[in-house]
Amino acid sequence: MNDVLTIKQDFPILHQDVNGHPLVYLDNAATTQKPNMVIDALDKYYKTVNSNVHRGAHALADQATKDFEATREKIRQFLNAAHQEEIIFTRGTTEAINLVSKTFGKKFIGAGDEIIISTMEHHSNIVPWQMLCEENGAILKVIPINDKGEIIYEEFLNLLSDKTKMVSIVHASNALGTVNPVERIIEDAHKVDAKVLIDGAQSSPHLTVDVQKMDCDFYVFSAHKVYGPTGIGALYGKKELLEAMPPFHGGGEMIKEVTFEKTTYNELPYKFEAGTPNIGDTIAFGAAIDFVNQVGKSFIAEQENKLLAYATEKLSKIERVRLIGTADHKVSVVSFIIEGIHPYDVGMMLDARGIAVRTGHHCTQPLMQRFGLEGTVRASFAVYNTLEDVDKLVEGIKRIIQMFG
Numbered sequence: 001m002n003d004v005l006t007i008k009q010d011f012p013i014l015h016q017d018v019n020g021h022p023l024v025y026l027d028n029a030a031t032t033q034k035p036n037m038v039i040d041a042l043d044k045y046y047k048t049v050n051s052n053v054h055r056g057a058h059a060l061a062d063q064a065t066k067d068f069e070a071t072r073e074k075i076r077q078f079l080n081a082a083h084q085e086e087i088i089f090t091r092g093t094t095e096a097i098n099l100v101s102k103t104f105g106k107k108f109i110g111a112g113d114e115i116i117i118s119t120m121e122h123h124s125n126i127v128p129w130q131m132l133c134e135e136n137g138a139i140l141k142v143i144p145i146n147d148k149g150e151i152i153y154e155e156f157l158n159l160l161s162d163k164t165k166m167v168s169i170v171h172a173s174n175a176l177g178t179v180n181p182v183e184r185i186i187e188d189a190h191k192v193d194a195k196v197l198i199d200g201a202q203s204s205p206h207l208t209v210d211v212q213k214m215d216c217d218f219y220v221f222s223a224h225k226v227y228g229p230t231g232i233g234a235l236y237g238k239k240e241l242l243e244a245m246p247p248f249h250g251g252g253e254m255i256k257e258v259t260f261e262k263t264t265y266n267e268l269p270y271k272f273e274a275g276t277p278n279i280g281d282t283i284a285f286g287a288a289i290d291f292v293n294q295v296g297k298s299f300i301a302e303q304e305n306k307l308l309a310y311a312t313e314k315l316s317k318i319e320r321v322r323l324i325g326t327a328d329h330k331v332s333v334v335s336f337i338i339e340g341i342h343p344y345d346v347g348m349m350l351d352a353r354g355i356a357v358r359t360g361h362h363c364t365q366p367l368m369q370r371f372g373l374e375g376t377v378r379a380s381f382a383v384y385n386t387l388e389d390v391d392k393l394v395e396g397i398k399r400i401i402q403m404f405g
Contacts, residue, residue: 004383007384010037011034011384019353021355024356024393026356026393029358032382037290038288040287041286045280050280067286068279070283072087075236078292079209079236080210084269085267086242087236087269088236089232089233089282090233096218097125097199097220100197101131102132102248103248104166104245105129105166106136106246108165109166114161114164115140116143116159116160116167116168116194117142118151118180119143119366119367119370120145120176122362123364129166139163141164142366149176149326156185160188160191164189164194166195166196167195168197169199171202172203172331174333175367176367177331177380178329179327179331182214182216195217195218196216196218198214198218202225203331204225206301207297207301208297211236217238220234220235220236228288229281247265248272249274249275252274253274254272300383304382307387308381314394320338320339321397322337332380333379335362337376338400341400341404343376344360346377350393350396350397350400359375360375362376362378379393
């Protein structure tokens with residue numbers, strides 16, 4: 001499957017009119033659309049399999065468990081993790097980061113210890129660490145970025161010390177598209193015995209990820225950024241770290257034995273998966289991984305890089321348009337402002353022509369403050385987008401500028 005128009009046919013939502021115009025969906029960094037095989041997997045579960053997992057003795061429970069655990073293996077392969085039990089199901093990237101901050105952080109990060117993040121982090125990779133620092137007296141340090149939207153690496157090295165216990169950094173920025181040099185960051189962080197969490201929400205759809213080669217301690221991502229359902233994601237953690245961390249939630253499944261005097265906890269990965277899980281969406285998550293594998297990460301990267309280069313060239317030539325985030329290494333995000341026109345107005349007027357983009361601060365308010373902006377307009381691409389989609393975006397922007405004079 002390596003023809004864009006053929007791939008696009010597999011996404012039913014894309015074949016509709018919005019405000020009287022064919023939909024041009026350019027909000028993929030917020031969430032990707034879902035192919036038929038993902039929708040069908042969810043439909044099939046509820047129509048033919050619906051049952052709780054792990055504890056049933058009947059046929060439906062057995063099939064649900066097999067399908068559920070098959071997704072764990074697919075994710076293990078997707079990330080090239082060493083062990084299935086290193087894959088923990090979560091509600092998504094946000095919950096996965098909170099899990100690490102409230103378990104690893106609670107046990108291994110104390111008063112005076114330091115946590116390093118970057119200026120370009122999503123709020124979900126800022127607030128959990130701030131909360132931890134407020135609770136235990138740890139100190140949050142922030143890597144500055146340059147005007148292109150790249151971390152200033154020398155400043156990162158200056159922040160590293162024997163007080164550093166955690167470096168939590170985004171692999172690819174949702175607001176700028178910047179791809180950070182995570183392998184180098186991990187190598188340098190490990191020199192001071194710091195652990196590293198990689199926020200892979202935006203890298204997982206676009207880049208080939210190998211957590212063993214990368215040598216990260218934790219990697220987190222969400223299904224809905226990778227053509228899967230919302231409300232489900234995964235945490236990868238090195239086995240020895242997950243075993244040393246206390247549980248996140250208490251309840252069923254995460255226990256071995258409960259008495260009123262004492263509870264003993266389950267083995268990995270179930271120690272971190274309390275309660276009835278999101279079974280249907282987890283199974284559909286596996287179908288999304290299948291879709292990406294069928295299309296091929298190399299084809300996805302080739303197509304998206306073509307779109308990114310084309311959009312960057314076209315937009316940079318429009319007077320009054322200023323690109324925000326011009327890093328040398330990017331994934332398929334183009335953020336920009338139009339001088340004299342509020343981003344929200346731009347988004348509303350593009351929507352009137354059926355063009356879906358994202359406007360605002362993109363849950364990166366400190367980053368917007370770094371650039372002196374309230375927000376940007378963000379167009380983000382997926383494998384089903386075409387050069388014609390970019391042309392319609394460019395045409396819409398030119399019309400808006402003409403309207404405002």
